Amino acid sequence: xxYDSTDIxxxxxxxxxxxxxxxxxxxxxVASSVGKQSIxxxxxxxxxxxxxxxxLAAHFDAEVIGIDPSKKMLDQAWKKLRxxxxxxxxxxxxxxxxxNDSVDLIFMSMCFHHFDDQMLATRECRRVLRDGATAxxxxxxxxxxxxxxxVDFFPKIHPILKDRLPTAAFIREVFExxxxxxxxxxxxxxxxxPDCATYIDKLSAGADSVLAQLSPADFxxxxxxxxxxxxxxxxxxxxxxxxxxxxx
Numbered sequence: 001x002x003y004d005s006t007d008i009x010x011x012x013x014x015x016x017x018x019x020x021x022x023x024x025x026x027x028x029x030v031a032s033s034v035g036k037q038s039i040x041x042x043x044x045x046x047x048x049x050x051x052x053x054x055x056l057a058a059h060f061d062a063e064v065i066g067i068d069p070s071k072k073m074l075d076q077a078w079k080k081l082r083x084x085x086x087x088x089x090x091x092x093x094x095x096x097x098x099x100n101d102s103v104d105l106i107f108m109s110m111c112f113h114h115f116d117d118q119m120l121a122t123r124e125c126r127r128v129l130r131d132g133a134t135a136x137x138x139x140x141x142x143x144x145x146x147x148x149x150x151v152d153f154f155p156k157i158h159p160i161l162k163d164r165l166p167t168a169a170f171i172r173e174v175f176e177x178x179x180x181x182x183x184x185x186x187x188x189x190x191x192x193x194p195d196c197a198t199y200i201d202k203l204s205a206g207a208d209s210v211l212a213q214l215s216p217a218d219f220x221x222x223x224x225x226x227x228x229x230x231x232x233x234x235x236x237x238x239x240x241x242x243x244x245x246x247x248x
Contacts, residue, residue, distance in 0.1 A: 001209045003069075003072055003209070006209075006212065007206070008209060009076050011205045011206050011207050012049050012073065013049050013076065013207075014202070014205040014207065015202045015205035015206065015207025016207050017051065018190065022190055023055045026055075026190075029188055030059070030105075033244075033246045034136075037104065037105075037134060040062055041062060041065070041102065041105075042057070042060065042064045042065070042104065043065050043106045044056060044066040045067055046068055046111025046114065047074075048073045048109075048110075049077045050081065051109070053077065054082065065098065066087070067090075067092075067096060067098075069090070069092040074090060092116075093115045093121035093125075094117050094120045094124060098128045099128070103133065104134075105134050105135075105136070106134070106135040106136065108139070110140065112166060113164050126179045132248065133248070134183070134248050135246075135247045137171065137175075137245040137246075138243075139171070139243050139245070140165050140242070141165055141167060141171070143167055145161050149239070149240055150226070153222040153226045154219070156214060157210060161210060168245075172185065180247035183247060183248050188241070190240060193237065194238075195234075195235040195236065195238070196229065196238060203223065203226070
């Protein structure tokens with residue numbers, strides 16, 4: 001998706017900010033994935049509005065370079081930047097604007113399905129990573145579609161997700177073809193809202209690039225169906241599964 005042709009960047013943080021507990025969860029996951037490796041420079045590829053950039057800098061006391069093809073997303077990232085260890089640059093995964101062997105860790109969140117050429121992007125990751133360094137991919141996959149909390153309320157979203165999201169097997173195949181070895185492939189369950197009502201408010205912000213492909217009528221019908229469900233479900237936390245891949 002070309003985010004610069006949409007209004008999503010302006011509302012992205014409202015819809016996708018799941019609080020400090022979620023950031024802490026993912027920093028622990030990333031730290032566990034890299035183990036005792038020395039981390040001085042991190043590439044936050046597909047950084048968007050920088051949701052993870054400053055947390056990565058603080059957790060690892062490292063320089064973080066956030067790269068994204070959307071100028072509107074980067075504008076939002078720059079507006080809220082407070083950590084001098086973080087910088088943002090315009091660029092894409094297929095042509096990463098960094099030298100060979102220049103980073104110790106690549107972190108990618110929900111960007112793999114946006115790459116125009118996924119094989120080229122993984123080769124670029126291999127090029128800029130130092131030997132023995134780690135690439136971490138946080139992503140949605142086709143395998144997990146039935147478990148995503150909103151899919152049952154938006155019937156027309158199923159074929160869109162199947163078309164957009166890769167399978168876990170395909171992700172492993174692409175990275176391994178680019179010269180990586182698969183260290184692990186897991187599922188991380190994260191809480192994205194304390195209750196259904198809060199979750200609906202997040203979705204209503206319009207920050208989801210897949211839901212944005214629905215017609216306004218189909219989107220509103222799904223929101224209303226969720227509200228009816230929320231009235232019956234009570235104040236249960238809303239959680240979702242995220243696929244985590246670690247490559248080296």
